[in-house]
Amino acid sequence: xxxxxxxxxxxxxxxxxxLVQQREAAALGMWVFLVTEVxxxxxxxxxxxxxxxxxxxxxxxxxxxxxxxAGAVNTAVLIASSFTMAQAVQRAQRGLRxxxxxxxxxxxxxGVVFLGLKAYEYWSHYAEGLxxxxxxxxxxxxxxxxxxxxxxxxxxxxxxxxxLTVGVGLVTGLIVLARxxxxxxxxxxxxxxxxxxxHLIDVIWVFLFPLFYLIG
Amino acid sequence: xxxxxxxxxxxxxxTYLSAGTTARSWLLTTDHKRIGILYMVSITLMFLVGGVAxxxxxxxxxxxxxxxxxxxxxxxxxxxHGVIMVWFFLIPSIPSVLxxxxxPMMLGARxxxxxxxxxxxxxxxxxxxxxxxxxxxxxxxxxxxxFYTPYSTxxxxxxxxxxxxxxxxxxxxxxxxxxxxxxxxxxxxxPGLTWFRLPLFVWSLYAxxxxxxxxxxxxGITLILVTIERWLGIGIFDPALGGDPLLFQxxxxxxxxxxxxxxxxxxxxVISELIPTFSRKRLFGYTFVAGAxxxxxxxxxxxxxHHMFTAGMSTHAALVFSMLSYLVAIPSAIxxxxxxxTLYRGxxxxxxxxxxxxxxIGLFTTGGMTGLFLASLAVDVHVTDTYFVIAHxxxxxxxxxxxxxxxxxxxxxxxxxxxxxxxxxxxxAAMTIFLGFNLTFFPQYILGYLGxxxxxxxxxxxxxxLNVLSTAGASILAVGYALPLAYLLWSLRYGERAGANPxxxxxxxxxxxxxxxxxxxxxxxxxxxxxxDYVRGPQGD
Numbered sequence: 001x002x003x004x005x006x007x008x009x010x011x012x013x014x015x016x017x018x019l020v021q022q023r024e025a026a027a028l029g030m031w032v033f034l035v036t037e038v039x040x041x042x043x044x045x046x047x048x049x050x051x052x053x054x055x056x057x058x059x060x061x062x063x064x065x066x067x068x069x070a071g072a073v074n075t076a077v078l079i080a081s082s083f084t085m086a087q088a089v090q091r092a093q094r095g096l097r098x099x100x101x102x103x104x105x106x107x108x109x110x111g112v113v114f115l116g117l118k119a120y121e122y123w124s125h126y127a128e129g130l131x132x133x134x135x136x137x138x139x140x141x142x143x144x145x146x147x148x149x150x151x152x153x154x155x156x157x158x159x160x161x162x163x164l165t166v167g168v169g170l171v172t173g174l175i176v177l178a179r180x181x182x183x184x185x186x187x188x189x190x191x192x193x194x195x196x197x198x199h200l201i202d203v204i205w206v207f208l209f210p211l212f213y214l215i216g
Numbered sequence: 217x218x219x220x221x222x223x224x225x226x227x228x229x230x231t232y233l234s235a236g237t238t239a240r241s242w243l244l245t246t247d248h249k250r251i252g253i254l255y256m257v258s259i260t261l262m263f264l265v266g267g268v269a270x271x272x273x274x275x276x277x278x279x280x281x282x283x284x285x286x287x288x289x290x291x292x293x294x295x296x297h298g299v300i301m302v303w304f305f306l307i308p309s310i311p312s313v314l315x316x317x318x319x320p321m322m323l324g325a326r327x328x329x330x331x332x333x334x335x336x337x338x339x340x341x342x343x344x345x346x347x348x349x350x351x352x353x354x355x356x357x358x359x360x361x362x363f364y365t366p367y368s369t370x371x372x373x374x375x376x377x378x379x380x381x382x383x384x385x386x387x388x389x390x391x392x393x394x395x396x397x398x399x400x401x402x403x404x405x406x407p408g409l410t411w412f413r414l415p416l417f418v419w420s421l422y423a424x425x426x427x428x429x430x431x432x433x434x435x436g437i438t439l440i441l442v443t444i445e446r447w448l449g450i451g452i453f454d455p456a457l458g459g460d461p462l463l464f465q466x467x468x469x470x471x472x473x474x475x476x477x478x479x480x481x482x483x484x485x486v487i488s489e490l491i492p493t494f495s496r497k498r499l500f501g502y503t504f505v506a507g508a509x510x511x512x513x514x515x516x517x518x519x520x521x522h523h524m525f526t527a528g529m530s531t532h533a534a535l536v537f538s539m540l541s542y543l544v545a546i547p548s549a550i551x552x553x554x555x556x557x558t559l560y561r562g563x564x565x566x567x568x569x570x571x572x573x574x575x576x577i578g579l580f581t582t583g584g585m586t587g588l589f590l591a592s593l594a595v596d597v598h599v600t601d602t603y604f605v606i607a608h609x610x611x612x613x614x615x616x617x618x619x620x621x622x623x624x625x626x627x628x629x630x631x632x633x634x635x636x637x638x639x640x641x642x643x644x645a646a647m648t649i650f651l652g653f654n655l656t657f658f659p660q661y662i663l664g665y666l667g668x669x670x671x672x673x674x675x676x677x678x679x680x681x682l683n684v685l686s687t688a689g690a691s692i693l694a695v696g697y698a699l700p701l702a703y704l705l706w707s708l709r710y711g712e713r714a715g716a717n718p719x720x721x722x723x724x725x726x727x728x729x730x731x732x733x734x735x736x737x738x739x740x741x742x743x744x745x746x747x748x749d750y751v752r753g754p755q756g757d
Binding site: 013014015017021024025028029032033036037039040041042043044046047050051054055058132133144145147148151155 | 451452735
């Protein structure tokens with residue numbers, strides 16, 4: 001009886017013929033979704049490129065206001081989280097539940113660390129009066145275009161942080177499901193597709209970090 | 217006539233319509249066919265709102281001095297008309313209604329790949345629509361459907377934020393539909409249904425979906441920037457702070473030009489089904505027509521600059537955009553020539569869907585040719601922002617897309633409802649729409665060429681005759697659209713019962729009963745040959 005219930009739980013959804021078709025559809029769906037994410041961020045990267053070209057001195061000035069160490073630590077944190085996520089997917093494929101839980105938990109934890117550090121950075125920009133509209137109190141050179149720089153900084157890192165927050169929520173959901181023994185070597189599609197999402201969020205940060213913190 | 221169209225009448229068999237009749241069974245359905253109908257009802261309501269706005273515009277333009285509505289109101293009328301017709305009618309029209317209904321059946325699938333996501337996309341559409349309707353009842357918006365900055369961000373005093381948010385939200389509905397169609401086409405095809413055995417409607421929906429997922433996110437982020445700038449007063453497009461209003465136009469048209477192809481490619485797909493069916497002949501040049509859909513989708517991403525020839529652009533950029541815009545004419549013309557060649561020596565019959573298809577070819581060609589005038593730099597400077605542009609894109613979007621939508625709706629109506637519509641009334645409506653449409657919009661070509669600018673509530677007295685003709689045409693067009701609304705509803709109850717394959721179609725949706733069972737087929741069809749093969753008959757068993 002118990003065996004039948006397990007089998008039912010892993011029956012494909014009615015529109016699919018088998019679990020392989022279902023997994024391939026889910027993976028392709030996530031890849032297409034990631035393409036839309038690239039286009040969403042792409043709009044902002046375009047604005048960044050145009051404004052950097054129009055207002056080069058202000059963008060150089062802007063990068064001097066960045067907390068380089070916090071940004072570098074955060075980059076390391078996210079790369080580490082990509083590693084733990086990849087490990088989690090690998091454990092799921094092999095049906096190793098305990099390893100899966102451990103790596104999922106470390107992934108979520110690293111995500112939270114990143115968000116905490118990012119919040120600290122935001123707070124220090126706020127203390128310096130570098131948040132457009134909050135009000136903007138910076139009175140140094142290039143004040144006008146520097147607002148554009150900081151607006152883009154908050155828009156792009158903010159959109160990234162929103163995505164990472166969603167990612168932490170999704171990984172937490174995976175932890176709950178894994179604790180309920182929902183994943184096996186035969187069925188672990190959610191772990192794989194959320195893993196793809198997590199890696200994209202990391203890759204986007206790998207572009208954001210040099211654009212705002214490093215080049216000047 | 218070799219195809220035996222045996223109607224497998226099993227009146228007591230369970231259909232997708234009888235599988236549940238409560239409101240709950242509709243509102244929580246994950247059946248792609250029901251979701252298509254939910255979309256049909258919603259976009260028809262939105263079409264009525266957009267149509268009422270157009271009616272008031274045409275009434276205002278009866279006399280040179282306007283006077284029926286205040287000028288500010290006129291600005292709101294054309295804005296609401298544009299926003300609703302583009303995002304809340306045309307973009308979801310064929311993909312979300314007919315595509316949702318037909319695509320999985322054409323693939324021999326039981327449903328789309330992600331049925332719950334499909335339902336979610338309808339609810340997202342509904343949420344976006346509510347934002348728009350809220351805008352309308354609380355005072356409207358007057359920026360034009362293009363939301364150009366800095367007017368939209370700094371000067372407009374109307375409901376910009378609720379409108380841009382509504383369009384932003386409805387964008388996710390488009391993205392999810394596109395995503396669903398792409399995955400469904402890749403992963404849900406019946407055994408034997410290779411890519412080059414796919415009906416051309418599937419190819420065109422696939423090309424449309426590529427545009428939906430690639431372009432819509434860019435519009436989304438752009439509208440969010442406009443919303444933030446207006447809401448929080450942060451000047452991302454404000455020149456005083458070093459912002460660039462032209463950058464907004466680039467981002468907007470990077471989406472909105474490909475969106476023009478979202479609003480025509482599915483129509484071309486419908487026509488590619490209608491022409492072979494009613495000519496009893498294999499479509500001429502199948503591979504070229506399929507490839508042309510993809511070519512249009514790709515080229516469509518490279519021509520957005522032609523909306524900005526007079527907005528400030530380097531001569532070299534303008535030349536490149538002009539050249540690329542000419543290139544789009546090639547795949548479009550390939551389609552027109554192939555449809556026409558299919559008619560040649562075919563056993564052509566003129567049922568209502570075919571009348572729409574023939575009308576489409578003429579209207580689309582006219583709209584497409586005038587697009588070439590606009591792509592040429594010198595002529596464009598002369599007719600920019602005139603009624604010539606209005607006439608051009610209405611020939612594509614109304615003459616093309618709405619005509620194809622009507623044709624497709626009649627063609628698949630027996631499959632959707634299990635009933636036939638009244639054929640003579642159908643033909644009458646198709647001809648009324650064709651006449652009314654041309655009377656409405658042909659005078660606008662002349663008006664525009666003579667220099668009448670768009671978006672004004674008044675005009676010099678010498679333009680009155682043509683404007684009155686246009687308004688008269690619009691009245692005929694309104695009758696033409698009201699007729700199908702009435703007789704299609706009537707046919708739901710009183711129409712003659714339709715067999716499984718009333719037109720002798722060859723694609724898989726005609727191999728199942730009308731209306732189909734909940735999971736479309738009794739057993740998964742095995743496909744042995746391509747579509748439009750009137751010697752071997754339907755694609756599946």
